[in-house]
Amino acid sequence: xxxxxxxxxxxxxxxxxxxxxxxxxxxxxxxxxxxxxxxxxxxxxxxxxxxxxxxxxxxxxxxxxxxxxxxxxxxxxxxxxxxxxxxxxxxxxxxxxxxxxxxxxxxxxxxxxxxxxxxxxxxxxxxxxxxxxxxxxxxxxxxxxxxxxxxxxxxxxxxxxxxxxxxxxxxxxxxxxxxxxxxxxxxxxxxxxxxxxxxxxxxxxxxxxxxxxxxxxxxxxxxxxxxxxxxxxxxxxxxxxxxxxxxxxxxxxxxxxxxxxxxxxxxxxxxxxxxxxxxxxxxxxxxxxxxxxxxxxxxxxxxxxxxxxxxxxxxxxxxxxxxxxxxxxxxxxxxxxxxxxxxxxxxxxxxxxxxxxxxxxxxxxxxxxxxxxxxxxxxxxxxxxx
Numbered sequence: 001x002x003x004x005x006x007x008x009x010x011x012x013x014x015x016x017x018x019x020x021x022x023x024x025x026x027x028x029x030x031x032x033x034x035x036x037x038x039x040x041x042x043x044x045x046x047x048x049x050x051x052x053x054x055x056x057x058x059x060x061x062x063x064x065x066x067x068x069x070x071x072x073x074x075x076x077x078x079x080x081x082x083x084x085x086x087x088x089x090x091x092x093x094x095x096x097x098x099x100x101x102x103x104x105x106x107x108x109x110x111x112x113x114x115x116x117x118x119x120x121x122x123x124x125x126x127x128x129x130x131x132x133x134x135x136x137x138x139x140x141x142x143x144x145x146x147x148x149x150x151x152x153x154x155x156x157x158x159x160x161x162x163x164x165x166x167x168x169x170x171x172x173x174x175x176x177x178x179x180x181x182x183x184x185x186x187x188x189x190x191x192x193x194x195x196x197x198x199x200x201x202x203x204x205x206x207x208x209x210x211x212x213x214x215x216x217x218x219x220x221x222x223x224x225x226x227x228x229x230x231x232x233x234x235x236x237x238x239x240x241x242x243x244x245x246x247x248x249x250x251x252x253x254x255x256x257x258x259x260x261x262x263x264x265x266x267x268x269x270x271x272x273x274x275x276x277x278x279x280x281x282x283x284x285x286x287x288x289x290x291x292x293x294x295x296x297x298x299x300x301x302x303x304x305x306x307x308x309x310x311x312x313x314x315x316x317x318x319x320x321x322x323x324x325x326x327x328x329x330x331x332x333x334x335x336x337x338x339x340x341x342x343x344x345x346x347x348x349x350x351x352x353x354x355x356x357x358x359x360x361x362x363x364x365x366x367x368x369x370x371x372x373x374x375x376x377x378x379x380x381x382x383x384x385x386x
Contacts, residue, residue, distance in 0.1 A: 002152045002224045007194045009152070010159035010187065013060040017160055020092075021056050024048055024161075026168040026282070031254040036270050039280040041169060045161065046259050046288030050112070052215070053158060053184060053286050054085035054148075060157030061146050062089045070095050073143040077101070077123060077130035079214050080109025081287050082148040087118035098143065100134040102126055106214060108291040127218055149183025150222035158184045162191025165282065172199045173280030176266030179203035179236065180216030182225025184286060189232035200234045202275065204265040207238040212245065212298060215262030215287055237275070239268040242305045247271060248295075249302030251285070260290040261298070304386045307365035309338070311357065311385040314375065318344065318354045326356065329378055335371060336361035357385070 024045045032040040045053045062074060073096035076086040083099040090097035099113050100123030114120050121137075123130030131147075138145045147154060165172055165188070175192065177185040182203075189201045206213040221229065239247075244261050247268035251259045259267075266283035269275055290298070303309045316322040323342060330337055339359035349355045362368050368384075375382045 002150060004224065004228050005152045005156040005159065005187070005190065007191060009156040010163060010191050013056070013153070013156040014160045014163055016060055016063045017056055017157065020049075020059055021160065022048055023164055026165070029255060031250070032267065032270065032283075036275075036281065038278050039173070040270065041172070041280065041282045042255065042257075042267075043161070043165060043168075043282060043284045044257060046257060046263050046285045048287075050081070050084045050088050050116075051287055051289040052081040052085070052260075052263070053161060054081045055088060056160050057151070057154035057157035057183065057187070058082065058085035058146060059089040059092070061151060061153040062086070062093050062095065064153060065093075065095070065144060069144050072141065073097060074146050075100070075134050075138050075141070075143045076146045076148065077127065077134040078113075078148055079105050079127055079130075079217060080113070081215050081289055083113040083118070083120070084109060084116060084289070086146050087113045087116035091117045096143075098134075098137060098141075100130040100137070102130050106289070106291040106294065109289050112289070147222075149181030149186075150224050151183070152224070155183045155187040155190075155224070155228070157187070159187030159191045161284070162188035163195065166192060166195035169282060171280060172196060172282040174200045174202055174275060174277060174282070176202050176204055176269060176275065176281060176283045178213075178216050178262050178265050178284065178286050179205045179221065179229075180218040180262065182221030182229055184284075185233065186225040186228040188284075189228065193232055200277075201232060202269075203229065203233050203236045204269045205236065205238055206244070206261075206265065207240050211261065212241050212294065213261035213265055215260060215289075216265070237269045239265050239272060239274075242301070243268040243272050245298045245302035246305050247302075248290070248298050252299070257285065258288045258290060258295070259285050260287045263287040307368050308362055309386060310360045310362045310368045310371060312360070312372070312375065313355065313357050313383045313385055314380045315349060315353045315355055316380075318352050323354070323356065326380070330358070330360070330375075333371075333374055
């Protein structure tokens with residue numbers, strides 16, 4: 001079993017990463033500070049090379065390989081971000097890389113991995129099956145396996161974020177870190193325990209395994225990470241996909257930062273009121289590699305959850321002009337109509353009626369209530385769908 005790295009190993013990793021990994025910015029968010037009622041600082045690791053923190057651990061591992069190991073190449077299993085990082089680091093080192101991905105890995109991440117020159121292979125339905133396929137390839141080829149989190153050098157590389165946080169923020173207070181396999185949280189916690197012993201490290205994970213936070217969709221942390229976090233992590237929080245969606249939308253809208261599901265879990269926990277205390281909070285935005293199609297779906301879902309979309313169902317007489325009358329009233333009331341659907345089939349639709357579904361753009365939950373009451377005052381029987 002791998003042994004836990006210490007601060008000297010993390011400092012050594014930082015030396016290897018100089019000029020390779022970006023020192024990502026930390027900045028105060030007025031919006032999130034107001035919403036949370038406490039000082040909120042964001043560490044924008046989504047602006048890192050390849051779009052996530054993973055480049056730190058992957059490059060640190062690959063840069064230590066000997067000549068024979070480099071000739072045999074490297075292998076990794078990944079849902080996306082680690083695969084991109086290994087592919088990029090291997091390309092920079094002139095090493096061949098083969099990446100095994102789960103069948104449902106986001107195509108944006110798969111395409112990016114290929115663009116860095118790696119061979120991409122499908123490795124089963126889950127991350128765990130992809131790991132098993134990668135290990136079989138290692139046995140057959142003699143290549144070096146670069147594990148996403150169960151590796152001392154990888155953890156040390158991720159720990160360089162903790163060193164940066166200690167240099168950038170005098171009092172980080174509570175530090176919120178996404179947890180999947182646990183390598184990121186393990187590395188950061190080792191650094192902060194030495195450099196900022198007063199900081200509270202809290203892990204945040206998705207409430208279910210099938211989640212939009214694919215970067216942390218791992219059944220359980222690795223054994224090495226679990227060993228480290230058992231003595232350094234002060235708590236673990238869970239967030240739902242709805243909460244993650246709202247956080248992604250708010251980050252995009254208010255800070256102009258594109259953040260993937262795994263990277264937004266800390267902010268989601270904060271906005272959901274699950275982070276105890278009233279002192280400063282630092283949320284790590286661990287990655288920004290979100291598929292464009294998923295981002296559109298998440299945006300719609302997040303806006304609906306935040307009361308920014310209102311979908312209603314009503315009925316009108318099935319005769320000419322009735323739909324026009326309804327839409328005219330909606331327009332006169334300055335409601336923003338995003339979508340209209342009508343159907344004549346359904347158990348609750350009478351023979352002389354037509355069912356109408358309207359998607360309306362709204363300001364907030366209070367505005368939704370006003371619109372519903374307004375439509376009812378016009379004589380329509382309105383059912384809210386979102």
